[in-house]
Amino acid sequence: MIEVEGLTKRYGRHTVVDDVTFRCEPGTVTGFLGPNGAGKSTTMRMICGLTPPSAGRATVAGRPYRDLPNPGREIGVLLDASAQHVGRTGREVLAVAAQTMGVAPGRVPDTLGRVGLNPTAAGRRVRAYSLGMRQRLGLAYALLGDPRGLILDEPANGLDPEGIFWMRGLLRDFADRGGTVLLSSHLLREVEAVADRLVVIGGGRVVAQGDRDDLLSGAGTLVRARDPDALRAALGAAGLDATGGTDGGLLVAAPAGVVGQAAADAGVALTELRPAGSGGLEQIFLALTAGTSVQEAVR
Numbered sequence: 001m002i003e004v005e006g007l008t009k010r011y012g013r014h015t016v017v018d019d020v021t022f023r024c025e026p027g028t029v030t031g032f033l034g035p036n037g038a039g040k041s042t043t044m045r046m047i048c049g050l051t052p053p054s055a056g057r058a059t060v061a062g063r064p065y066r067d068l069p070n071p072g073r074e075i076g077v078l079l080d081a082s083a084q085h086v087g088r089t090g091r092e093v094l095a096v097a098a099q100t101m102g103v104a105p106g107r108v109p110d111t112l113g114r115v116g117l118n119p120t121a122a123g124r125r126v127r128a129y130s131l132g133m134r135q136r137l138g139l140a141y142a143l144l145g146d147p148r149g150l151i152l153d154e155p156a157n158g159l160d161p162e163g164i165f166w167m168r169g170l171l172r173d174f175a176d177r178g179g180t181v182l183l184s185s186h187l188l189r190e191v192e193a194v195a196d197r198l199v200v201i202g203g204g205r206v207v208a209q210g211d212r213d214d215l216l217s218g219a220g221t222l223v224r225a226r227d228p229d230a231l232r233a234a235l236g237a238a239g240l241d242a243t244g245g246t247d248g249g250l251l252v253a254a255p256a257g258v259v260g261q262a263a264a265d266a267g268v269a270l271t272e273l274r275p276a277g278s279g280g281l282e283q284i285f286l287a288l289t290a291g292t293s294v295q296e297a298v299r
Ligand SMILES: Nc1ncnc2c1ncn2[C@@H]1O[C@H](COP(=O)(O)OP(=O)(O)OP(=O)(O)O)[C@@H](O)[C@H]1O
Pocket: 011, 016, 034, 035, 036, 037, 038, 039, 040, 041, 042, 043, 186
């Protein structure tokens, strides 16, 4: 439902999103995970047509976002909860959005209730909202058009633990009814609890992606060669998906024997070959976040 292919963004000589490819399927929650500055927001903005890509493409329901006739009915987007009109009440924000999207005004109170904003809160101006309340309002905005997909950038920011638990339930339920969810976070534990699939990004590049359980159980092999390009080519030729860590090692979703054979067949000398073991993803994520708030990242 959401397809991203070779998406790249350069600002001057700085490549902030580098050849990012992934898909989000109906009925699943995809966690888009990476430390601060990894390129998550830029990728999401490109998917939503807010930032033009330098290369690659992104589609929602088979079309570029900007070509969707009424995007709010197809995909709900929450990119920046602080960008709401602060002079309006929550109810007014949604009423205006309902009009724009051609949604029956009767959906406004229902949607506000769905995100836990009671009539008193809905009657207050957004200026007086906490960040958590703004996130709830942003989520209401995203849900208002009864879309089949959601794109949410760090939606848990500002929510208290109870709010985070509530939001997980809402997103899980949305996906279980056939919806497609892409949500970003810089906290592994936060997305791990709700996502079926993970796409991990660091320094603008996808460093791991796949089913959450596979990634977290480390069902895969860590492999390293003196010539990483030759190793990549060898694995590619054998039809094996490899994602790169920051230190030149590769994580491959196949048993060590298969990986070693692929390298041997191509005459590539390995310097390391071992099962990723438990915590394979955690190790990758720790390597990515090294130097930043490591404790927080895997909390
Ligand atoms: N308009 C811009 N001009 C130049 N550089 C930019 C611009 N927008 C983003 N960047 C840079 O792109 C990189 C990726 O930023 P991005 O906001 O996409 O990361 P992120 O993963 O969403 O991080 P965070 O969790 O902190 O929001 C950062 O180094 C940022 O400084």
